[in-house]
Amino acid sequence: MEDSPIDIEKAHEFFDALEEIIDRPFFDDSEKLKLSVVVADASLSFAFSVRLLCVGGQLLGSSACLRSQFEALIRSVWIFNCATQNQVSRLSSAELTLEAQQAAKNVPQASEMLGDLERLPHLKPLTDALREFKECAWQPLNSFVHSGIHAVHRTRFGSPPHLIDQTFRISNALCMCAYNHLAVLTGVPGIQKEVMATSLKYQSVLPSLRVGT
Numbered sequence: 001m002e003d004s005p006i007d008i009e010k011a012h013e014f015f016d017a018l019e020e021i022i023d024r025p026f027f028d029d030s031e032k033l034k035l036s037v038v039v040a041d042a043s044l045s046f047a048f049s050v051r052l053l054c055v056g057g058q059l060l061g062s063s064a065c066l067r068s069q070f071e072a073l074i075r076s077v078w079i080f081n082c083a084t085q086n087q088v089s090r091l092s093s094a095e096l097t098l099e100a101q102q103a104a105k106n107v108p109q110a111s112e113m114l115g116d117l118e119r120l121p122h123l124k125p126l127t128d129a130l131r132e133f134k135e136c137a138w139q140p141l142n143s144f145v146h147s148g149i150h151a152v153h154r155t156r157f158g159s160p161p162h163l164i165d166q167t168f169r170i171s172n173a174l175c176m177c178a179y180n181h182l183a184v185l186t187g188v189p190g191i192q193k194e195v196m197a198t199s200l201k202y203q204s205v206l207p208s209l210r211v212g213t
């Protein structure tokens with residue numbers, strides 16, 4: 001059996017470096033900020049599953065987790081920048097009662113959250129990247145989640161290694177966005193530049209840079 005082309009150790013090294021950068025107190029202890037951090041952590045947890053599944057050559061599972069990672073990232077940023085106190089309270093319920101679950105259903109879904117974020121000029125670099133990913137990948141990712149044609153096709157005919165590698169790299173890039181958001185929540189001046197400078201050292205596990213970027 002050939003070695004996996006997925007360099008999971010390099011990715012883990014990358015995220016350890018980012019963890020060290022953001023290992024600082026957050027700038028306040030508000031319910032909104034704490035909830036945003038929890039959901040960012042959920043996004044990173046989904047990403048860990050993506051990496052493990054990619055190493056195992058499992059495109060279906062990694063794609064399903066990638067969709068959840070993406071939506072958790074959007075929700076984390078949206079909670080901090082857009083959510084009302086009532087929406088924060090709905091998502092922060094201490095118990096998973098039927099009432100709490102029903103209330104949380106009224107919180108916007110990914111498309112609406114992304115639309116809200118796109119109205120904020122200071123988030124344009126992030127929302128441009130998220131919008132591009134959503135327009136390219138949302139339909140096939142949903143197909144994997146709901147056992148649609150993509151799941152059927154890849155189960156019958158296998159998963160090309162380049163698609164697994166692409167999933168791995170995209171997930172890592174979304175992790176970088178999550179860490180950048182967590183850096184913002186520290187309130188430390190210049191910390192985002194540290195995140196970006198570190199990311200440049202780990203291009204081997206990230207999507208290829210476009211010409212001119």
